[in-house]
Amino acid sequence: MNKVLLRGAFLVAALALSACEKESGIDIAAKNMAVATTNTIQIVGNGTWGMVGQQFSNSGAWAQIPVSNYSMTIDYAAGASHVQMTRTEPSDADKIPNTAFRKEYFGFLGANGEEYLSGTSAWNVTATNPAAVQAAAVADRTAAVHSTPHGFLKLAIANKAPYRETRRGGDTTFTVGNQKFYGRFNAQHDLELVQTWIDNPVLGDMLIQTQFADYKVYGGARFPSRITRIVGDHPQLRLTVTGVKANAPAAITVPDEVKNYQAPPIVVAEELLAPGVWHLRGGSHHSLLIDQADHLIIVEAPQTEARSMAVIAKAKELVPGKPIRFVVNTHTHFDHSGGLRAYVAEGATVVTHAVNEEFYKKAWAAPRTMNPDAMAKNKAAPKFQPVPDKYTLSDGKRAVDIYSMRGLTHAEAMLMVHLPTEKVLAIADIYAPAPADAPPPEAPIPGAVALIENMERVGAVDVTKVAAMHGTRVGSVEDLLIDSGRMQPKGAKAKAKAKAK
Numbered sequence: 001m002n003k004v005l006l007r008g009a010f011l012v013a014a015l016a017l018s019a020c021e022k023e024s025g026i027d028i029a030a031k032n033m034a035v036a037t038t039n040t041i042q043i044v045g046n047g048t049w050g051m052v053g054q055q056f057s058n059s060g061a062w063a064q065i066p067v068s069n070y071s072m073t074i075d076y077a078a079g080a081s082h083v084q085m086t087r088t089e090p091s092d093a094d095k096i097p098n099t100a101f102r103k104e105y106f107g108f109l110g111a112n113g114e115e116y117l118s119g120t121s122a123w124n125v126t127a128t129n130p131a132a133v134q135a136a137a138v139a140d141r142t143a144a145v146h147s148t149p150h151g152f153l154k155l156a157i158a159n160k161a162p163y164r165e166t167r168r169g170g171d172t173t174f175t176v177g178n179q180k181f182y183g184r185f186n187a188q189h190d191l192e193l194v195q196t197w198i199d200n201p202v203l204g205d206m207l208i209q210t211q212f213a214d215y216k217v218y219g220g221a222r223f224p225s226r227i228t229r230i231v232g233d234h235p236q237l238r239l240t241v242t243g244v245k246a247n248a249p250a251a252i253t254v255p256d257e258v259k260n261y262q263a264p265p266i267v268v269a270e271e272l273l274a275p276g277v278w279h280l281r282g283g284s285h286h287s288l289l290i291d292q293a294d295h296l297i298i299v300e301a302p303q304t305e306a307r308s309m310a311v312i313a314k315a316k317e318l319v320p321g322k323p324i325r326f327v328v329n330t331h332t333h334f335d336h337s338g339g340l341r342a343y344v345a346e347g348a349t350v351v352t353h354a355v356n357e358e359f360y361k362k363a364w365a366a367p368r369t370m371n372p373d374a375m376a377k378n379k380a381a382p383k384f385q386p387v388p389d390k391y392t393l394s395d396g397k398r399a400v401d402i403y404s405m406r407g408l409t410h411a412e413a414m415l416m417v418h419l420p421t422e423k424v425l426a427i428a429d430i431y432a433p434a435p436a437d438a439p440p441p442e443a444p445i446p447g448a449v450a451l452i453e454n455m456e457r458v459g460a461v462d463v464t465k466v467a468a469m470h471g472t473r474v475g476s477v478e479d480l481l482i483d484s485g486r487m488q489p490k491g492a493k494a495k496a497k498a499k500a501k
Contacts, residue, residue: 053334433475
């Protein structure tokens with residue numbers, strides 16, 4: 001009798017254990033896609049690709065470039081990926097707004113794109129550099145790997161993610177380190193949506209959403225036929241999948257140049273342009289420092305907080321004892337606005353185009369839990385001085401005229417800065433003088449033409465020095481006139497042009 005009762009107890013326990021071990025929606029999705037036996041994958045397709053942080057208007061999409069022969073090969077165990085694409089020059093036939101703006105970025109990027117990730121290393125292959133390190137791209141590319149169906153399911157299983165049944169199917173939320181993930185499944189247990197967040201200097205905890213639709217079977221591999229990756233509210237990738245190969249060859253080797261790469265120290269070199277006016281250069285992006293009677297003005301806060309901190313330190317070294325009261329922001333592209341919050345933490349007022357104020361208020365209100373910056377730590381509230389057409393900062397002796405530009409293809413809202421007494425003009429992106437020994441352009445540079453037209457429109461024509469936010473040197477007005485086709489080159493420039501021919 002006791003043996004019968006014991007067997008019965010074991011049977012009840014076994015049934016209870018079986019019920020507890022019921023497959024979750026994550027397990028079913030993983031089984032449907034053969035996740036356990038898929039170690040690598042190659043995804044092929046066509047669509048559009050967007051350059052995150054580069055938008056014509058604050059409400060517009062990232063610069064959208066048509067792409068064909070898109071291929072993403074992933075080695076999940078190695079945390080490695082290789083993306084290749086062929087870019088097509090944008091045209092009105094794309095039926096995507098701002099063709100001239102998109103053409104500008106196509107010209108900058110070129111037709112062929114090749115991007116790599118391996119662990120904590122990211123690099124690009126370009127026409128001039130077989131191993132161009134892209135340290136800032138590691139988080140984005142890693143998120144792209146984790147946001148593929150196989151990548152997400154592998155991560156969810158490894159982290160014992162809970163599964164919650166819903167009326168539409170199910171979902172799951174889990175955290176790896178300080179990074180949060182969310183996944184949503186339909187009633188057929190197909191993964192429909194992945195959300196995750198990465199740190200961004202402008203948007204804070206930046207949301208990346210990857211949507212999947214219309215699952216099909218490609219050579220035995222079940223996979224969505226449409227993928228849309230949305231970064232910061234705008235599409236980064238729209239892909240129509242044409243092929244998928246599970247366990248494809250994925251030998252991704254980190255080049256020695258990338259393995260041995262050491263990030264260079266942030267250096268800020270100053271060049272005195274006029275008494276109390278310095279061009280602060282370093283790396284690829286620059287700023288301008290203007291000394292006023294009882295305060296300082298900085299023009300442009302590019303890249304990151306670290307860059308701005310270095311510029312702030314240099315400003316305090318050159319002019320000790322004065323606060324930075326204003327920081328002028330030329331436009332909202334992320335490489336020119338990523339360091340603004342450091343100045344807000346210093347108490348500076350942000351001088352920017354009138355249409356940008358709401359953009360920054362919304363962006364800066366986002367959580368910053370992944371990498372709190374000085375503004376977040378200080379709980380500093382931003383102050384803005386909007387510029388509709390013109391605004392002048394003056395201490396009674398030095399005037400700093402700030403103008404809204406018109407007719408540009410680079411950005412809808414952009415500022416230039418003119419110091420009339422010092423005859424200095426500060427400009428970002430649309431124009432930068434070439435190296436002094438470079439031959440003059442064969443045809444007028446569109447950005448130089450647009451700059452001169454805007455200078456003439458507002459009467460800011462008395463200029464001798466052009467302090468660009470890019471480039472290797474401060475230009476002269478003669479450089480600008482030659483580059484815009486208003487003046488024929490003379491002397492060494494003429495000889496360089498003749499030699500180039």
